[in-house]
Amino acid sequence: MLPVTLRGLQVFVAVVDSGGFGAAAATLDITQPSVSVHMRELEAKVGGPLFERQPGMSAQLTPAGRAFYSYALDTLERTNAISANLGQNRRKFRFAAQRFVASFLLSKPLESFSAAFPQIELVARTGTFEEVHSLISHGRVDLGFMLSDGDIPSLHSEPIGSYRLAFIVAPGHPLANKTDISIETLSRHPFIVAYEGSYFGRTIANMLRAIGLTEPIVASQAQEMSLIRDMVIAGMGIACSFRRSVQKDIAAGTVVELDVNAPPMHLVLSYVRNPKTDILEVDRLIEMVRRSEGWNS
Numbered sequence: 261m262l263p264v265t266l267r268g269l270q271v272f273v274a275v276v277d278s279g280g281f282g283a284a285a286a287t288l289d290i291t292q293p294s295v296s297v298h299m300r301e302l303e304a305k306v307g308g309p310l311f312e313r314q315p316g317m318s319a320q321l322t323p324a325g326r327a328f329y330s331y332a333l334d335t336l337e338r339t340n341a342i343s344a345n346l347g348q349n350r351r352k353f354r355f356a357a358q359r360f361v362a363s364f365l366l367s368k369p370l371e372s373f374s375a376a377f378p379q380i381e382l383v384a385r386t387g388t389f390e391e392v393h394s395l396i397s398h399g400r401v402d403l404g405f406m407l408s409d410g411d412i413p414s415l416h417s418e419p420i421g422s423y424r425l426a427f428i429v430a431p432g433h434p435l436a437n438k439t440d441i442s443i444e445t446l447s448r449h450p451f452i453v454a455y456e457g458s459y460f461g462r463t464i465a466n467m468l469r470a471i472g473l474t475e476p477i478v479a480s481q482a483q484e485m486s487l488i489r490d491m492v493i494a495g496m497g498i499a500c501s502f503r504r505s506v507q508k509d510i511a512a513g514t515v516v517e518l519d520v521n522a523p524p525m526h527l528v529l530s531y532v533r534n535p536k537t538d539i540l541e542v543d544r545l546i547e548m549v550r551r552s553e554g555w556n557s
Contacts, residue, residue, distance in 0.1 A: 264305050266339060269332040271298040272310065276329055280318045353539050356385040356395040357405040358460075360485050364504050365421065365529060366405065369548040377541055388483065389459040402537035403545065407527045409463050417530035420546070421553035425467070425525040426503040427518040428510070430495040436516040443472040443522055450479035450497040452488050463527070464500055471522040489515070502527070529553070 274284040275295065285292040303310050310325035321329060357366055362384065374382060385395055389406060396404040396415060406412055407423070427446070429436050435449065453476070454461035461481070468476060479497040482488045485505055492499045492515055509515040531546055 264302060266336070268298050268302045268305075269336055271295055272302055273329070273332050273336065275299065275311075275319065276321065276325075351379065351539065352381045352383050353403075353541065353545075354383040354385065354401040355403040355405070355545070356387070356392045356401045358389055358392055358407055359386045360502060360505060361405045361407060361529065362386045364502070365553065366549065369545065369552045372548050373541075373545050376544070380539070380541060393459075396532050396534070399534055399536060402534050402539050403542050404532040404534075405529060405549070406532065407460070407529055409467060409527055412530055412532060415532045417532045419528050419530050420550050421529035422526045423529065424503050425464075425500050425527065426506070426510075427498055427520050428489075428492055428501050428506055428515045429498050429518060430493055431513060431516055432495060433498070433516065435498070435518055439519045441518055441520045443520070446498070446518075446520060447473055447476060449477065451476040452480045452482065452491045452497045452499045453478055454485075454488065455481050455483040458483060467525050468500065471525065500525070 271284060271288065271290075274287050275281055278284045278287050281295045281299070282292050285295045288295070299310065306324070306328060308324050309322050310328055311319040312322055313319055370382065370384075374380075385392070385401060387395075389408075392404055392406055393412070393415070395401045396406075405420075406417070411417060433449075435441055435445070438445075454464055456462070456465065456478075468474075480491055482491060485501065488499050488501060489506060489509070491497070492501075493509075498518070503510075503517070506515055506517075510517050531549070533542060533546075
């Protein structure tokens with residue numbers, strides 16, 4: 261017999277217990293053709309028919325099917341017992357990150373980490389810089405990832421990646437097709453900025469001042485990067501955004517990256533470890549993020 265899948269066993273048992281393919285489909289909330297595909301694949305692996313199929317009659321088990329039913333029940337029972345035991349022994353790994361970081365920078369490393377350490381339950385917390393900072397400061401997470409223009413205030417942090425900012429506009433914006441745009445020209449057009457009361461908003465404002473854009477015309481403020489992006493697409497103004505988060509929009513022509521005559525601006529991704537954590541695999545996740553971002557120093 262070729263190796264069979266647990267899902268195939270589950271569908272097979274549902275067919276037997278519910279009395280037919282249609283009833284099994286309803287029980288499992290899948291389509292009847294899907295049940296039929298599972299059964300054909302299972303019979304191919306078993307090497308013979310499991311059901312006697314006669315028009316107008318419900319599927320009846322063959323002698324081989326009755327023997328296989330006992331095997332399927334036993335296998336599923338043992339699998340459930342193992343899963344329950346693993347669940348009791350699972351350790352919780354709590355981490356926090358800003359929403360942009362979680363969405364665009366951590367998804368692949370977290371997927372790799374979960375595959376490598378199935379015995380660990382990841383508990384993710386996302387929020388603003390201030391919310392993540394508070395979780396780390398109060399020891400409520402084992403690890404935190406945050407973006408800033410340097411060191412994280414009042415926390416010991418280590419850099420792990422650097423990300424360029426870009427000025428973006430809608431394709432119909434007056435500056436969309438211009439080149440070598442001066443800061444003076446940029447300052448004549450309205451901006452969509454991060455909420456000025458937030459750490460992120462203050463950080464971006466300081467970076468803009470550093471390149472000479474001291475008093476941008478502010479058309480709108482928003483706290484979420486996704487909302488800022490939507491406002492740009494709607495033609496409401498210029499935004500200074502993480503290029504990583506809009507690179508697909510740039511490639512698709514949904515937004516345009518401006519050619520601004522100014523030094524490139526970057527924010528740094530840093531991690532903060534809870535010194536009291538007993539999760540030894542913290543270092544492994546840090547290393548996975550470091551490799552994912554190509555950060556070597």
